Amino acid sequence: xSVQKELVINTAWCKGCGxxxxxxxxxxxxxxxxxxxxxxxxxxxxxxQCEQRCPDYAxxxxxxxxxxxxxxxxx
Amino acid sequence: MGKTVLMQGxxxxxxxxxAAGMRLYAGYPIxxxxxxxxxxxxxxxxxxGKFIQMEDEIxxxxxxxxxxxxxxxxxxxxxxxxxxxxxxxxxxxCLAEIPLVVVDVQRAGPSTGLPTSPxxxxxxxxxWGTHGDHxxxxxxxxxxSEAYNLAIRCFNLAEKYRTPVLFxxxxxxxxxxxxxxxxxxxxxxxxxxxxxxxxxRMPYQIKEGQLVPKMAAFGEGQRYNITGLIHDESxxxxxxxxxxxxxxxxxxxKISDNYDxxxxxxxxNMEDAEVAIVCYGGTMRAAITAMEKARAKGIKCGIxxxxxxxxxxxxxxxxxxxxxxxxxxxxxxxGQIVLEVERIIKNNCKLGxxxxxxxxxxxxxxxxxxxEED
Amino acid sequence: xxDTSNVSEKTVNTSDLIYKYMRPEHLPHIWCPGCGHGIIMRxxxxxxxxxxxxxxxxxxxxxxxxxxxxxxxxxxxxxxxxHGRAIAFATGIKLANPELEVIVLTGDGDASAIGGNHLIHxxxxxxxxxxxxxxxxxxxxxxxxxSPTTPRKAFxxxxxxxxxxxxxxxxxxxxxxxxxxxxxxxxFHTQQTIQMIQExxxxxxxxxxxxxxxCPTYFGRKNxxxxxxxxxxxxxxxxxxxxxxxxxxxxxxxxxxVIGVIHQVQYPEFTFEYQKLIQRLAKEREE
Numbered sequence: 001x002s003v004q005k006e007l008v009i010n011t012a013w014c015k016g017c018g019x020x021x022x023x024x025x026x027x028x029x030x031x032x033x034x035x036x037x038x039x040x041x042x043x044x045x046x047x048x049q050c051e052q053r054c055p056d057y058a059x060x061x062x063x064x065x066x067x068x069x070x071x072x073x074x075x
Numbered sequence: 076m077g078k079t080v081l082m083q084g085x086x087x088x089x090x091x092x093x094a095a096g097m098r099l100y101a102g103y104p105i106x107x108x109x110x111x112x113x114x115x116x117x118x119x120x121x122x123x124g125k126f127i128q129m130e131d132e133i134x135x136x137x138x139x140x141x142x143x144x145x146x147x148x149x150x151x152x153x154x155x156x157x158x159x160x161x162x163x164x165x166x167x168x169c170l171a172e173i174p175l176v177v178v179d180v181q182r183a184g185p186s187t188g189l190p191t192s193p194x195x196x197x198x199x200x201x202x203w204g205t206h207g208d209h210x211x212x213x214x215x216x217x218x219x220s221e222a223y224n225l226a227i228r229c230f231n232l233a234e235k236y237r238t239p240v241l242f243x244x245x246x247x248x249x250x251x252x253x254x255x256x257x258x259x260x261x262x263x264x265x266x267x268x269x270x271x272x273x274x275x276r277m278p279y280q281i282k283e284g285q286l287v288p289k290m291a292a293f294g295e296g297q298r299y300n301i302t303g304l305i306h307d308e309s310x311x312x313x314x315x316x317x318x319x320x321x322x323x324x325x326x327x328x329k330i331s332d333n334y335d336x337x338x339x340x341x342x343x344n345m346e347d348a349e350v351a352i353v354c355y356g357g358t359m360r361a362a363i364t365a366m367e368k369a370r371a372k373g374i375k376c377g378i379x380x381x382x383x384x385x386x387x388x389x390x391x392x393x394x395x396x397x398x399x400x401x402x403x404x405x406x407x408x409x410g411q412i413v414l415e416v417e418r419i420i421k422n423n424c425k426l427g428x429x430x431x432x433x434x435x436x437x438x439x440x441x442x443x444x445x446x447e448e449d
Numbered sequence: 450x451x452d453t454s455n456v457s458e459k460t461v462n463t464s465d466l467i468y469k470y471m472r473p474e475h476l477p478h479i480w481c482p483g484c485g486h487g488i489i490m491r492x493x494x495x496x497x498x499x500x501x502x503x504x505x506x507x508x509x510x511x512x513x514x515x516x517x518x519x520x521x522x523x524x525x526x527x528x529x530x531x532h533g534r535a536i537a538f539a540t541g542i543k544l545a546n547p548e549l550e551v552i553v554l555t556g557d558g559d560a561s562a563i564g565g566n567h568l569i570h571x572x573x574x575x576x577x578x579x580x581x582x583x584x585x586x587x588x589x590x591x592x593x594x595x596s597p598t599t600p601r602k603a604f605x606x607x608x609x610x611x612x613x614x615x616x617x618x619x620x621x622x623x624x625x626x627x628x629x630x631x632x633x634x635x636x637f638h639t640q641q642t643i644q645m646i647q648e649x650x651x652x653x654x655x656x657x658x659x660x661x662x663x664c665p666t667y668f669g670r671k672n673x674x675x676x677x678x679x680x681x682x683x684x685x686x687x688x689x690x691x692x693x694x695x696x697x698x699x700x701x702x703x704x705x706x707v708i709g710v711i712h713q714v715q716y717p718e719f720t721f722e723y724q725k726l727i728q729r730l731a732k733e734r735e736e
Contacts, residue, residue: 003450010462013476017483017665022678051464052639053681055487056477060464063450099545120727121734125544130570134537137530137567141510141541144528145549149541167531293526293542294549296505300521302529311475311521312529 004064005046011035013058020050020059029059077258084222084248085110087255088178089118091226092150094261097176098124099149101138103131103157106190107246108180111152132160136177140164143173144301146292148230152178152242156187158197158204165239166205167303169326172237172279172287174266176229179241180249181356183407183434192434193246195356195407201241202385208323210330212337213241213385216248217359220255225382231264232337236329237287243384245407247357247436266290269297280308287329330386339382340391344370348377350446351395353416354405355381357436362405364439369446376446384412389419396420403427403445405437451498470494470504472524479518483677485636485662486583490519492639492660493552493581496646508551510539512564514590515664516556516583525552533564536571539578547577547720550650557584557598561617565597568619569626572655576719579649580657582619585664593667604671619659624712630656631712636663637684638708645710654718661706 016034021027028043029036029050036059038044051060082090089111092100100115102108112128119126125142129135135151142149153161158179168175181197183189197204201213212232216222226242233240269278269291278299279288288308291297304312305319313319330337341359344366345351354362362378369376379395379402381388396402401424404413413428420426427445431437451465459465461473471494480486497507507525511517513532520527526549530538535553543551560568560582571578587605588594595605595612598619602611624631630652634642642660649656663669663680674680684706691709694702 008462013463015477015482017677019483019678019681022682052491053488053637054491055480055482055484055677057463057467057471057487057491058477060467063465065450099541101541120723120730123727123731125723127540127544129537129540130566133534134540134567134570137534137537138541138544140530141528141538141543142545143541144538145508145542145545147545149545163531164534292546293508293528294506294546298505298524298526300527300529302521303531304529 006062007038007044007046008060008062009036009038010058013056015056015058017055019053019055023049023053025049077256079254079256081252081254082219082223083110084216084219084244084251085180086114087219087222088152088226088242088244089114090257091223092176092230093118093122094263095227095230096148096263096265097150097230098122099139099142099147100124101127101129101135101142101149101151103129103135103153105132105154105157107182107249108152108154108178110249111178111180132157133164136161136164139175140168140173143175144293146295148174148234150176150178152180154180154182154190155184155194155197158200162200162204166207166209168239169205169209170303171301172290172326173239174233174237175239176226176233177239177241179243181243181245183432189434191246193357193407193436194432194434195245195358196411196432198243198384198406198408199411201243208327210238210326211241211385212236212238212330212383213243214382215243215356215384217356217380219248219251219253221382222248223255223257227261227263231262234266235264235286236333237266237290238330243356245357247360251357269295277308278310279306286333334386334390337383338386338388340388341378341380341382342391342395343378343380345377345379345395347375349375349400350403351377351379351399351401352403352405352442352446353379353392353412355384355412358405358407361437361439361442365442365446368439368443372447374446387415387419392416392419396423399424401425401427403429403442405429405442407431407437466494466498467491470497470524471522475522478522480515481666483663483665484515485585485664485681486515486519488636488639489581489583489642489660489662490522490554492642492646493554494523495643496650499643500647500650502550502650506549508539508542508549509554510535510542510551511554512556512559514556514559514588515585516554516559519554533559533562534567535559536564536567536578536580540571540576543576543578544720544723547724551578552650553578553580555580555582557582557586557619558588558596561597561619561622568623572623572626572628572657574719575627575629575654575716577653578655579646580655581646581649582657582659583662584619584659585662585668586616587664587668589664589667593671603668606671620657620711623657627655628657628712629654629714629716630710632657632710633659633661633708635661635684635688635706635708637681638688641708648710652713653721654716
């Protein structure tokens with residue numbers, strides 16, 4: 001079994017502190033109207049730095065058991 | 076038949092507590108309660124229990140509450156200044172409904188006062204010491220035998236009603252030595268525990284027929300929350316005015332609605348009495364002699380002794396006062412329970428008072444003089 | 450992947466880690482935007498996950514203040530106690546049932562002002578508690594008063610002209626009092642802090658992890674430290690490891706945050722020693 005990963009933002013829990021965007025090694029995140037947002041799909045490398053420092057558990061790398069083929073980010 | 080042994084009041088308190096199932100004691104040295112810690116330190120590890128000398132009085136009651144939360148019957152003991160220090164956490168145990176026994180071997184105050192001298196000056200602190208409205212059960216022994224038997228009763232009530240119970244001893248009884256009979260069997264009540272998974276996540280819910288919410292020990296699998304904030308049935312804080320009223324009302328009523336089960340009073344020669352001496356704890360000993368002397372002089376004198384101080388046995392006292400000419404309250408303070416008595420008897424009969432705050436004991440003659448007074 | 454086989458079906462949008470170790474119905478938490486406490490609480494969850502502890506055997510004890518709210522959010526046996534007394538309550542729980550993993554989540558005021566006596570004596574006793582201090586150098590819940598860890602000359606609502614007190618070094622204080630494990634982490638240094646919490650839990654004896662949190666709302670605003678991001682960036686740029694610090698002079702260490710294990714030693718744990726006493730007495734009775 002492989003694991004599929006994707007970045008998820010729960011805007012309902014996001015308090016807009018900007019920590020995720022500030023420490024994203026790829027500068028892939030931004031704040032729009034006080035909520036975190038991924039600038040463009042391909043920019044995220046799913047490293048989880050944002051998840052580790054989000055004080056509100058509003059951004060995370062979702063892991064799901066995938067099929068036989070591993071899902072790979074196109075970068 | 077049990078065996079008869081010579082014992083000190085403080086020691087009897089420990090032995091009674093052990094018989095009731097106490098397996099954790101946390102305390103701090105303070106005269107005149109120190110022997111309770113010393114006997115606990117010797118006896119607890121002998122029966123697989125734990126003794127710990129904490130860094131202060133506040134830590135001691137906190138530690139005892141922690142022990143109870145983990146499912147072990149726990150006790151702490153102290154005297155006046157330490158009882159003052161314990162008040163905040165006492166209120167915590169009331170609100171969070173943690174079974175616990177707190178012993179106060181009263182000594183003369185205020186402040187450091189007269190550390191080795193008898194007093195009953197903490198009786199009102201027992202009722203009102205911790206902030207906010209809260210339920211109180213307080214019990215006062217007047218013999219070494221009662222120090223043993225009522226210590227058991229304190230634990231039983233604490234477990235049954237999920238509340239701290241105050242054992243209001245005094246220096247007279249704490250340091251008194253007399254022969255007592257240790258019963259072969261004692262009645263022991265344990266807290267109502269949770270039937271899994273029935274109460275999961277609703278740790279403060281009461282089902283029909285229950286006195287109090289069932290209590291799970293930490294580690295048993297319920298993973299619930301305990302807080303000193305006003306909480307709802309889920310155990311989590313709430314700002315709801317309805318929930319606040321509901322909780323505080325329930326806490327008060329779980330004691331007041333069970334008056335008959337909780338309140339005990341010792342009435343001696345009250346059948347034909349015209350004058351009653353109202354006293355409690357160690358003062359009883361002088362009262363007995365005073366009553367005997369009064370009877371010898373032809374005065375129909377009786378004794379009305381609350382064993383349960385809080386809730387105060389007001390129904391019994393009110394009924395008695397209707398047949399009495401006079402009540403004489405004797406207590407080792409400047410006048411505390413006498414205020415309660417005054418409130419209860421209204422103008423049914425006359426009221427006299429014998430108090431003492433100089434560190435000596437009230438004598439039978441002092442009580443007798445008030446009994447004889449017109 | 451986190452094993453969620455014994456966790457109820459997910460009802461909110463958050464990670465498996467949070468869903469497993471928090472009480473999601475009580476989230477989002479009450480802490481301010483950018484508060485470091487949320488990061489540290491996640492570190493605790495990650496450490497427990499990494500160690501594979503049974504949630505039913507973990508007890509979380511808190512006192513009063515911002516930090517204390519963690520007890521309501523984490524899905525363990527949780528008890529939110531009185532101000533300063535968390536360690537004393539925790540001592541009773543651990544003594545009554547030494548099989549429990551007892552974690553104390555406390556704040557700087559809670560642990561070292563009103564609760565300072567319990568901190569040093571639990572350290573001296575070497576009882577097996579893991580104390581995690583969410584150290585934001587301010588009283589947040591009451592609105593920004595200076596605490597025992599507020600730096601000298603810093604501002605608080607009760608230090609309007611600058612703080613005259615000197616600050617406690619909590620890990621050093623606990624070490625001096627006899628703690629057998631003392632470490633310092635930070636809200637920024639999540640990996641290191643998670644590692645320290647794991648070591649602290651696994652350690653047989655009293656352990657303390659003093660974690661530098663950030664309070665942008667009160668400490669940050671009063672002291673012109675900027676946003677939460679600025680404060681975390683400060684931690685990133687001004688921290689040195691314990692090893693690096695050993696080679697630095699006192700002057701060079703001024704204004705630095707020293708991260709790492711300050712002290713670790715093996716020493717008999719209190720409840721273990723008490724259990725041995727009970728066994729010894731039982732044996733003597735048999736003989």
